[in-house]
Amino acid sequence: MHLERLVASVSSFIKANPNERDCWQKAPALSGLMAWDDEAYRPLVKRWLDRAVATQKSDGNLSYGDWHTSSGGHIRSFTPLASETAALGAPLMEWHQRHPEPRYLDSAARQYQALCDAPRTRDGGIWSRGEGPELWIDFTYLMCPFMARYGKIASREDAVDEAFRQFEVHVRHLVDREFRLARHAWCEKPNHFPQSTFWARGNGWLLACCAELLDIAPEHAKAGFVRKVYGEVLGAMSSWQDASGYFFHVLDDPLSNLEASATLMYAYAGERAVQLGVEIEGMPHEAVRQSAIRAFTVVAGSVEDSGRVPGVAMVPGGPGVPFGWTLFGQGFFLLAARALREHLGKGELR
Template sequence: MEHSQIRELVGRVTDFALHNTEERDVWEKSIALTAILTWNDPEAVQKAERIIARSVATQNSDGNLNYSDAVDGLPGHIKTFTPIASLTSSLARPLLEYYKRTGNTAYLEAADLQMQALMNSPRTSGGGFWSRGEGPELWIDMVYMMTPFLVSYGQIKEDPSYLEEAVLQHRVAIERLVDPFTGLSRHAWCEVPNHYPQSTFWARGNGWLTAVTVDLLEMMGPHPARDFIAETGMRALREMAKYQDRSGFFRHIIDGPGSKKEASATLIYAYSVAKAVRLGLLYDNWLDSAWRAFNVVAGSVRADGMVPGVAIPPGGPGVPFASAPFGQGFFILAAYELLGLAGGEGAK
């Protein structure tokens, strides 16, 4: 696909994301917002700020930015879900980026409240923040949702304790969720009773792990935990690569031959590989698989910019497929990284 075609597609995918008026999927929009800020088209960045402003205006009394209403009767393996700060912190990542760009102190004040909510959250015995209000659980998703916020906040406040907290949360999740035999992550671990509510290797779940690996390594600078973070993330990528379909897609359950091909995991893989190459974590010969992943999803993008074929939260088996803001976001992020490595300009 020509670079000009990719840039045109990114424009349509961005427009689709910006026209989403559903306010109760704000955590999903956080990835789209991060992508729009990364691509850095001035008009899109300006339009997307309304989402941040609205989120600050509706911030809960407990400090949580997203509409954090409990949800009952979810498909898949999670029947009830009460979001807490490990999830709602996802929106604070682009919030802080807008603060850095605008200097709007209301944004920093909102981030302060969100950080208080996170630091006051209940923890597992190992120190990991719970992933939902129903009990002591760790989900691999939440490492992606909260640790970049911790790192960015600590940099703004010039307080290294937040980086140490991010490293702790990452390490606890790896120790509890990553299978020692394969290096792949399971979705969720419940401390009481000690079990895995859904124990298959979910492709997007492993994508959360690989994406946060490259993001943290880019953000955090020198640290004794860098090798641990890099090794576990790259091991997951190498294992994922074994299951890539010849079409370029990954299946929703990554090692399930009868599972549906899923777009968001495929895009996250493309993004993670391309960024890992840029950071010197993988060799250039990995880019062929990243391009195959991106191109096969690009070929499915609708005329209105919708990225289809995304497994709807909470993920795991049995969920419907449709579109979601994080699918839009990872399309933009993957395009940015791949075009940058190919010598093309990311933003217009």
């Protein structure tokens, strides 16, 4: 199937499979749909974002952020904070830039205030969940692009600064200085890593955050730090790519499953790094691009006729979770496809 038909199929699957309760998972799907900007899906994007605003809570949290129990992985329960619901803020601000409405900006201001009011670690890191004090690497992507984009649109330099501050605090605690890879979760008290593996998708979330921050605020005083982390983590992750093109669910454990969402995040972040001129540790740009193409192509070959992208480790990630499909997996397929479109040729991808 050619790229455009795969994109249409994956987009159609998103439209046919909404999930109102786990709204943070919609964020990459919304960003992916907006990246292609197909007129047929604009009403869907608007409807989902309008629903997020309509269900914004008194505390400022966008859409549904409900306490829930986990059926697997390393946590038993998860009480969402503003760090999770902020995920929808980035596509909301992108939509507002295209279709300005005061209510969108007002909603974003309330969501940003909820982040400011959220509990923090001693060095200022916003907790990932109410059961903290904890920081998770995926929350760099869920929080930081929203704060940076909102700050730019609303002329709130404090919000842009906070985005880079949260990135730095999370990196300091979660990126291993020797291996240059991110661990999943850190708990401040008692000081330990409740999920300490080099989780492939966690590294993907971090790299995608790097791409967004450098796109939104390349002139920021701490952009150089982001570029450095981007190049080091991307280079380190690249060394664990399997011959198939996939990455293992736990990067350095070949007994774990090949995992689709991390592979797509890598494809997206790899190509974006080349476009942004990031120096990748140990790899020339063309080698990174070819690695990204291999990653995207192998996942494209797995896309089902329905448009479902299989092989995604389910939430909350980490070892021990079942595999299936997710809205963020669908979304990163679209984001990676859009980033790599000019380099995928005209042939069949599956």
